[in-house]
Amino acid sequence: MEDKTIQPLVSIIIPCYNYGKYIEEAVQSALDQTYENIELIIVNDASTDPFTIDILEKLNHHSKLTIIHHESNKKLPAARNTAIKAASGKYILPIDADDKVDRTIVEKTVEVLEERADVGFVSVGIQYFGAINKVSIPSPFNLKTLLYRNIVSVTSLFRKEAWEQVGGYNEKFIYGYEDWEFWLNLAKHGWHGVLIKEPLFHYRKHGKSMIDDAVKKHLKIVSQIINIHSELYNETKITHEEENLIKR
Incomplete structure (x- = not known):
């Protein structure tokens, strides 16, 4: 990689609500990056668990790390937005408090954004x-598929400029799929996505999660997405089979 003095700053953001059990692993994976010019911002979304509060206090002494405290629980999309508003980086990497990342994720994704001005986001495998051990490589970015x-x-x-352009994460999506709505919003504003076909994002699978809640509320949340981005769905020719896939 280039010398640190000319590397663009990357802000790694971690919202946390009562996840003290895992957040040290998330933080360490962020700090272990091969890419040097990073800052780390944690938003404590009004955690009530004393253990989590103690862990956050312990982490607060790291020079590259800033912790912001919400006075009330504002949920995940708002916590991400709070972190990004405070971020100084050209690029943003969100990590959930119970997940981890490969040490090369920042280096490899920054390289794509630096080389291609039309690309707004870079996804990974x-x-x-945890409860499941497997690798998943998503389909390459395609707007029709993303719909x-x-x-x-x-x-x-x-x-970060793309996030600013679309007004951030939609804070109404408190039950999940807030990232899906965000990527659609970026695409609607002309940003392209690129996939790196390597499993650089480490997703912890365990018990009940927001994704489980989202699955249960799938139809309601999908209807919300379609309503918000109706012009995208109207402009893109989607087959009857694909329309059924949206609602599964």
Whole structure:
């Protein structure tokens, strides 16, 4: 990689609500990056667990790390937006507090954004760990596919200017799929996506999660997405089979 003095700053953001059990692993994976010019911002979304509060206090002494505290629980999309508003980086990488990333993810994704001005976000493959151990490589970015299936991993690098252009994450999506709506919004504003076919995002699979909640509320949330981005769905010719896939 280039010398640190000319590397663009990357802001790694981690929202946290009562995930003290895992957040040290997430933070360490962020700090272990081969890419040097990073800052790390944690948003404590009004955690109530004393263990989590103690862990965050312990982490607060690292020179590259800033912790912001919400006075009330504002949910995941708002916590991400809070972190990004405070971020100084040209590029943003969101990581959930119970997940991890490969040490080369920033280096490899930054390279794509630096080389291609038309690309707004870079997705990667997923390594599941915990209750499930498997690798998943999503389909390459394609708007038509994205309309009926979220093919962009939540932990993908994107331009802060793109986030500003679309007004950030939609804070109404508190039950999940907030990332799917965000990628659609970026695409609607002309940004392209690129996939790196390597499992650089490590997703912890365990018990109940927001994704489980999203699956249960799938039809309601998908209807919300279609309503918000109706022009995209109206302009793109989707087959009856693809329309059914959206609602599964």
